[in-house]
Amino acid sequence: MKTNRRKFISNAVVGGLAATALPLSSCATGTSTNQSTDLQERYAKLDAILKQPVLKKELFSSPVIIESVELLRHERSFLCRVRSTDGAEGMSVGHFGMNTLFPIFLADVQPFFIGQDARELDLILERVYIYHFNFRYNGITLGLPLATLEFAILDMLGHIANKPVGQLVGEIHNTDVGVYMATEFREKPLEEHFALIKETVAEYDVQALKIKVGYQYAGTKDIHYKGPIGKTEKLIPLVRETYGDNIALYADSNGYYTVDEAIRVGKLLEEYKYEYFEEPVMFDHFEDIKAVADALTLPIANGEQDQSFVNFRWLIANDGIEIVQPDNYYFGGMIRTIKVARMAEAFGKTCTPHMSGGGLGFLYDIHIVSAIPNAGAHHEFKSLETNVEFECPTSPLKVQNGKLKVPTDPGWGVTINPDFVAKHKVVTM
Known part of the structure; x- marks a missing residue:
């Protein structure tokens, strides 16, 4: 493993609830003679964290x-x-x-x-x-x-x-949550794709952006089409050169690549100073994820699609990822997400929960992040558009200086129109 991918977590506060409850001595990398023992100690530590209650x-x-x-x-x-x-x-x-x-x-x-x-x-x-x-x-x-x-x-x-819900499951570590603009458009030709990125970013006062790389044919029945050839290789530098060094850039392939291709694209992302590579290979191919992580200095993120604690347990214990990304809906809610964040924290890793769709998905996401001491610098944001009619007295719920203010009223801090x-x-x- 190239250990300098650890630089990503410099903004995370290491040593919070999970870390103080359990000593970090078992994190030390073992020699060839004690690697098995060290791994078992890591698993035992993660198992103990999972047994700790979350709700106060x-x-x-x-x-x-x-x-x-x-x-x-x-x-x-x-x-x-x-x-x-x-x-x-x-x-x-x-x-x-x-x-x-x-x-x-x-x-x-x-x-x-x-x-x-x-x-x-x-x-x-x-x-x-x-x-x-x-x-x-x-x-x-x-x-x-x-x-x-x-x-x-x-x-x-x-x-x-x-x-507020954050105080039901921990302490409030983040009163304002930095967001990145999540964009799609991977099926479009380069010029159209990039024009849509610029249009989307311009709608909000964001300081971070995530692009899609590779091609997934989820929206088409054409089983042979591979997407615009060479588009990713042009898009990665184009976005950096357009926005400069003052914006944080992230990339997501949604599991599109093989190991060799992911490493090749990952090195290009490294060259242009992207912050992490999300789902470089299929999400449940754990050995492949680790192989990519070991070959790159770029941090690897995974977890949006994960179904169980066991998956995160393996990737954390085997040092296959630096950023865990349980989805606030897909993974079954706030308490289960907090447990994954605690597992990551105990090993000096970052938690950046994925935010899927939903009328108030952005609200639930920032509340979850508010209670995570090892939260990343930026979190998923797609828009503030919603069909839900509600009021929020303690937050404008607008992106200001790249951040959303977390409501402080009881519960989720909103009142839905009767x-x-x-x-x-x-x-x-």
């Missing part, structure tokens, strides 16, 4: 019994509303993927939560994977419904404790 149960002096869970729908818009037996209420906005996955929410997630004590949310989120053998779904199929419900419960608990909520009707099987 001590904030609640009496049980918070979940009396009802409702999934509400208006056209393609979903809301989740939870109520306790004491009358407390919380609400979340569902990911657009709920349009497909709502039957799993209703049949396999919702019933397990009703009657549970919300103070036991860590354990509930663990055991729901066993209920109805839900682990067979795993990944985004279970993650989206689970996160939608968890976000509503955290909103309710935040109002009960009179605290008239907007009223348009939604309860979904049943």
Whole structure:
């Protein structure tokens, strides 16, 4: 491994909750005679971190019994509303993927939560994977419904404790969250692709940008088309030369490359001083990810698609990545994401959660980042466009000087317009 890719994490605060709870001595690289022992020590350390509770149960002096869970729908818009037996209420906005996955929410997630004590949310989120053998779904199929419900419960608990959600799961480390403009357009010819990048970046006061490299044919049925030949090799220097050294640049291939191709493109990214290379090869090809990481000084990021703690455990223990990227929806919510961040922190690595779609996805993302001591300098941002009608008294929720201010009111810090909520009707099987 080329150890100078560690330079990326210089902005991270190493030695927070997970690191203080467990000594860092096992991080030392072993010699050839003790590598196996060292790896087992790393795994043991990560396993111990996963057992540590996240939700601050001590904030609640009496049980918070979940009396009802409702999934509400208006056209393609979903809301989740939870109520306790004491009358407390919380609400979340569902990911657009709920349009497909709502039957799993209703049949396999919702019933397990009703009657549970919300103070036991860590354990509930663990055991729901066993209920109805839900682990067979795993990944985004279970993650989206689970996160939608968890976000509503955290909103309710935040109002009960009179605290923003970040203070329910840790301390507030980031009151303002730096963002990068996430762009797409990889299927377009170079000139059109670059024009769209410039147009998108110009909409917001951002100081960081992520581009797509390689080509994925996710949007086409043409199984032979490989994308514009040589476009990536022209785009990488073009973006740097256009924006100069005053903007942080990131690149994402969404698993497009083979190991050799990823290394070749990674060296070009190094030459033009990009900050990291996201998903250079397929996300679950762990040995390939490590092979790319070992060949580059450029930090490697991975985790948007990951389905379990085991995946992150292997990549962290084997030093295959520098940046972990659990998605706030795909991975099943805030508490599970915080656990991955703690695992990364214990080994001096950075957490930059991925933000997928959803009416208030950007809001949930910055709250999660607010409670992560080893957060990266910039976090995913796609736009502030949303169909949700809401008010946020403690933050303008505008990108100012490249950052979004995290709301400080209880729960998620927003009030969804009752008239907007009223348009939604309860979904049943």
